[in-house]
Amino acid sequence: MARYVDGFVVPVSTVKLDAYRRLARKAGKIWKEHGALEYIECAADDVKPGKLTSFPQSVKLKDDETVVFSWIVFSSRKQRDAVNAKVMKDPRLADMMDPTAMPFDGKRMIWGGFKTLVEL
Template sequence: MSRYVDGFVVPVPTDKLDAYRRISRKAGKIWREYGALEYIECVADDVKPGKLTSFPQSVKLKANETVVFSWIVYTSRKQRDAINAKVMSDPRLADMMDPKAMPFDAKRMFFGGFKTLVEL
């Protein structure tokens, strides 16, 4: 079964990691409530700068930050689009959508949607 995945990479100040975890748990529950199959957030453990590019370089990581790599899994892009529309209009997330309230620099976050290539 081919699935669809949204992937995210975010620089998070280490002193705001607990705040990030709190909003992620809240957001993840809402995504799952609307039908997402999986919601995963991972914090960097072994990500070194590369010669040309790397996770730290991709978000212009600062000394007091860590990288968070996340993904949300859906049955299809159509389902992803429908779920994201519901999530983005959910009033429970309104306070988290204000860039000033986010515990990370959203300008350095990157994300995108992916069709699965291999699933084992």
């Protein structure tokens, strides 16, 4: 069964990684409560700058930051759109949406929706 995935790459200050983790736990619970199948957040462990492109280069990573790679799984794009609409209206998320209070630089975040090609 093909699913739909929202993917994210974001630079997070290493001193704010615990704050990011708290935000991600809260956000993940909200997404799952509204119907997301999976919510995954990963901190870079073996991610090096490349010669032409890389995760660090994609977000213009600074020395005091780490890359976070995340994805949310849905049953379809239609279900993703419905879930995201509910999530964006959820008042529990409102306090997390203030750009000045976020533990990351949202201007350098990369995101998009993806159709799965292979699922094993």
